[in-house]
Amino acid sequence: MEKIISTETKGWIKTKIVSLCTKLEKYILSNKTLKCKVVFGPVRSRRLGLVLGINNIKKKVCSYDCIYCPIGEKSCCSICTNNCLSPHELYFSVKNKIDEIKKSGKDIDYILFAGSGDPALDSNLSQEISILREFGYKIAVFTNSALLWNENIQENLMYADYVSLKVDTVNEETWLKINRPHQRLRYNLILSGIEQFSKRYKGKLTTETMLIKNINDNENEIDQLGKFLNTIKRNTSYFMTPIYPTIKSYAEGPDTETLLKLSELIKEKVSNSVMLCCPESEEFFATDDFENELLGLLEMHPVNEIAVKTFALANTKISKLNELIELKLIKQLEYNGKKYYALNELLQI
Numbered sequence: 158m159e160k161i162i163s164t165e166t167k168g169w170i171k172t173k174i175v176s177l178c179t180k181l182e183k184y185i186l187s188n189k190t191l192k193c194k195v196v197f198g199p200v201r202s203r204r205l206g207l208v209l210g211i212n213n214i215k216k217k218v219c220s221y222d223c224i225y226c227p228i229g230e231k232s233c234c235s236i237c238t239n240n241c242l243s244p245h246e247l248y249f250s251v252k253n254k255i256d257e258i259k260k261s262g263k264d265i266d267y268i269l270f271a272g273s274g275d276p277a278l279d280s281n282l283s284q285e286i287s288i289l290r291e292f293g294y295k296i297a298v299f300t301n302s303a304l305l306w307n308e309n310i311q312e313n314l315m316y317a318d319y320v321s322l323k324v325d326t327v328n329e330e331t332w333l334k335i336n337r338p339h340q341r342l343r344y345n346l347i348l349s350g351i352e353q354f355s356k357r358y359k360g361k362l363t364t365e366t367m368l369i370k371n372i373n374d375n376e377n378e379i380d381q382l383g384k385f386l387n388t389i390k391r392n393t394s395y396f397m398t399p400i401y402p403t404i405k406s407y408a409e410g411p412d413t414e415t416l417l418k419l420s421e422l423i424k425e426k427v428s429n430s431v432m433l434c435c436p437e438s439e440e441f442f443a444t445d446d447f448e449n450e451l452l453g454l455l456e457m458h459p460v461n462e463i464a465v466k467t468f469a470l471a472n473t474k475i476s477k478l479n480e481l482i483e484l485k486l487i488k489q490l491e492y493n494g495k496k497y498y499a500l501n502e503l504l505q506i
């Protein structure tokens with residue numbers, strides 16, 4: 158015989174579930190999120206506006222080891238799936254952050270998967286994108302393209318509204334010099350994966366190319382790259398130069414004269430191309446958790462000193478900033494005449 162559950166019992170079960178969820182949420186937020194610093198920002202992206210960043214790959218693990226990487230030497234060059242938080246842990250962390258952002262009167266344009274490694278290494282990426290949709294924001298993924306030969310990775314990326322693919326060159330020799338890939342990767346397979354993905358993907362697809370002095374800043378490179386990019390189905394191809402301190406001091410942007418010539422050449426050879434010449438906006442945002450937000454952002458790249466100091470002064474966080482320096486968790490460094498804060502363990506400039 159079917160048992161009838163009384164309204165009181167139903168109410169009791171509901172209260173228990175809510176209380177368990179709250180405890181779980183508190184546990185997640187007090188432990189893993191802050192240790193891994195997975196959710197960072199909001200930060201201003203040159204292409205997407207104000208974004209909430211997600212860096213769910215374990216620290217310094219990437220399938221590439223680019224000479225211009227602002228994050229530092231990779232502790233592990235990997236092509237295996239590797240994530241920090243489970244989809245549900247990530248959901249609570251993002252929920253918490255979005256609530257804080259809204260409380261502070263701001264809003265974001267995108268949730269962006271990017272980070273100190275390739276977000277495509279995250280085997281739960283499609284699931285994470287699906288559950289984060291609940292918040293009603295568009296979702297972008299910036300990948301280095303290294304795993305695009307793999308159809309499962311292509312499937313995961315299909316869930317995003319915006320995908321940016323790194324294509325610094327189409328020459329294998331140049332690729333080895335600039336991106337220093339994992340030894341099992343093959344560039345011809347990656348390039349055909351990019352072509353294949355561009356035909357299947359329904360969202361906004363863009364590419365990004367980093368121009369490096371004396372390596373890919375010549376006519377032959379741009380000519381061949383243009384031929385490839387013009388055959389793939391994409392919205393825009395962005396070209397840029399390093400704006401943060403790089404891991405290898407020789408990885409500099411082209412000199413001004415070369416850059417002017419290249420800009421003309423790129424316009425001529427690559428349809429829908431944009432040269433991102435201006436630096437990232439120097440805005441720095443943080444909610445109440447200034448320390449973790451700054452450390453989380455520094456996992457990605459050094460941050461302009463003036464931007465951080467201005468924020469810290471305006472929000473009475475200057476003593477916390479000085480404490481991080483005294484504890485040697487962060488340090489100051491100079492690049493192209495500008496001062497930055499970086500994680501102490503990173504770049505040795």
Ligand code: SF4
Pocket residue numbers: 219220221222223225226227228272273274275301
């Ligand atoms: S620049 Fe990006 S793709 Fe290259 S090593 Fe750094 S994190 Fe990986």
